[in-house]
Amino acid sequence: MSDLMLKKQRIVEENFDTIVDSEFAKDVVYGLSQPQKRLSSKYFYNDAGSQLFDLITEQPEYYLTRAETDIIQKYGSQFFTCLEGTPFNLFELGCGNGDKTFNLIENMLSAGQHFSFYPMDISKVAIDGLVKNLHQSFPLLNVQGQLGDYHQFLAQINTLGKQQQNVVLFLGSNIGNYTPAQAAELLGDLKKGLNSGDLLLIGMDLKKDFDRMTAAYNDKNKVTEKFNLNLLSRMNEELGANFDVNKFNHYEIYNPLDNAMQSFLVAIEKQSISLSTINLDIEFDAFETLFVESSHKYSFRDIEILAHKSGFEVVESYTDDKQDFVDSLWRRL
Ligand SMILES: C[S@@+](CC[C@H](N)C(=O)[O-])C[C@H]1O[C@@H](n2cnc3c(N)ncnc32)[C@H](O)[C@@H]1O
Numbered sequence: 001m002s003d004l005m006l007k008k009q010r011i012v013e014e015n016f017d018t019i020v021d022s023e024f025a026k027d028v029v030y031g032l033s034q035p036q037k038r039l040s041s042k043y044f045y046n047d048a049g050s051q052l053f054d055l056i057t058e059q060p061e062y063y064l065t066r067a068e069t070d071i072i073q074k075y076g077s078q079f080f081t082c083l084e085g086t087p088f089n090l091f092e093l094g095c096g097n098g099d100k101t102f103n104l105i106e107n108m109l110s111a112g113q114h115f116s117f118y119p120m121d122i123s124k125v126a127i128d129g130l131v132k133n134l135h136q137s138f139p140l141l142n143v144q145g146q147l148g149d150y151h152q153f154l155a156q157i158n159t160l161g162k163q164q165q166n167v168v169l170f171l172g173s174n175i176g177n178y179t180p181a182q183a184a185e186l187l188g189d190l191k192k193g194l195n196s197g198d199l200l201l202i203g204m205d206l207k208k209d210f211d212r213m214t215a216a217y218n219d220k221n222k223v224t225e226k227f228n229l230n231l232l233s234r235m236n237e238e239l240g241a242n243f244d245v246n247k248f249n250h251y252e253i254y255n256p257l258d259n260a261m262q263s264f265l266v267a268i269e270k271q272s273i274s275l276s277t278i279n280l281d282i283e284f285d286a287f288e289t290l291f292v293e294s295s296h297k298y299s300f301r302d303i304e305i306l307a308h309k310s311g312f313e314v315v316e317s318y319t320d321d322k323q324d325f326v327d328s329l330w331r332r333l
Helices: 003-014 023-032 047-056 063-075 099-110 124-137 180-192 210-216 223-239 300-310
Strands: 088-093 115-121 165-170 199-205 248-255 260-267 271-275 280-284 289-296 312-319 325-332
Touching: 023 223, 023 280, 047 124, 047 223, 063 099, 063 210, 063 312, 063 325, 099 115, 099 124, 115 124, 180 300, 210 248, 210 260, 223 248, 223 260, 223 289, 300 312, 300 325
Parallel strands: 088 115, 088 165, 165 199
Antiparallel strands: 199 325, 248 260, 260 289, 271 280, 312 325
16 A cells, blocks of 8 residues: 555544544445445435335336235235234334335225334435325324434334334345344344334245346346446445446345345456545455345245244244245234
């Protein structure tokens, strides 16, 4: 490293907390300085990313959303009948645009269930859209959107609502973005914020033919590629970076050792990047990768193990006809 770069690095280290004031910036500094460069997939979801994700769900290869929609259409009015009419707080972690949730809420209201709804998402465009939509369609439903990282709400989630009984939705294979160990930790935190007997409906993608899974994350219209490359544009916009998105490829494969689809941005040539607002210079070697997402796949046995480790029991597992996806209903022990 040149003297100038060492000097710059020292300045950044000494003034880290003043220069780098957002969590995104901090995670970028940390993640791009690792031997295997990496960033959390939660940073995909700026406004442009959330809109691209909605487009992904419409791609013919992306079976996940269609499968979960089928499950909700078929079983949506039954999921919470075990509560026998008790009013409850309904939370949703990472609701996104909430198309499926909308469907579910419609089913639950028709089944005469009484609840207030607290959707949570890191994306403002997603939360605002869903809340507006729900207010228009169900004016009597109490809806209070929470903008932010859902991790901050987990351990005290039961303090947010008025009712004693809580139900949490965690749909769309969102949990798949965590390794099984991270997933157990996250769900263990959620357990702390729930009361015994509270319910969690968790959507997971089931293990299946590797080629089908690989195709789902490599759609022919290249929407997933755009979605992933948008992370570079986001760093350009928010951190003054100078990434040339044409000099990176999207590469996504299934790794059977981790039971996960894994997604990378690959530098197609050696390049130097500077992120001017955080005084950071980064080198990419040719074919060096930035690891941006994993989407873990589950078997029914894996699901039982995860529930048990996190302090829940599996009550029922609802699948689509092809057994592609499962919405698993858990009870907090
Ligand atoms: C894969 S999408 C799923 C959206 C929706 N639940 C569905 O099933 O279609 C993940 C959603 O979770 C949100 N998200 C991801 N990580 C988050 C976090 N740590 N805190 C809050 N929201 C998060 C994203 O903004 C995005 O809307």
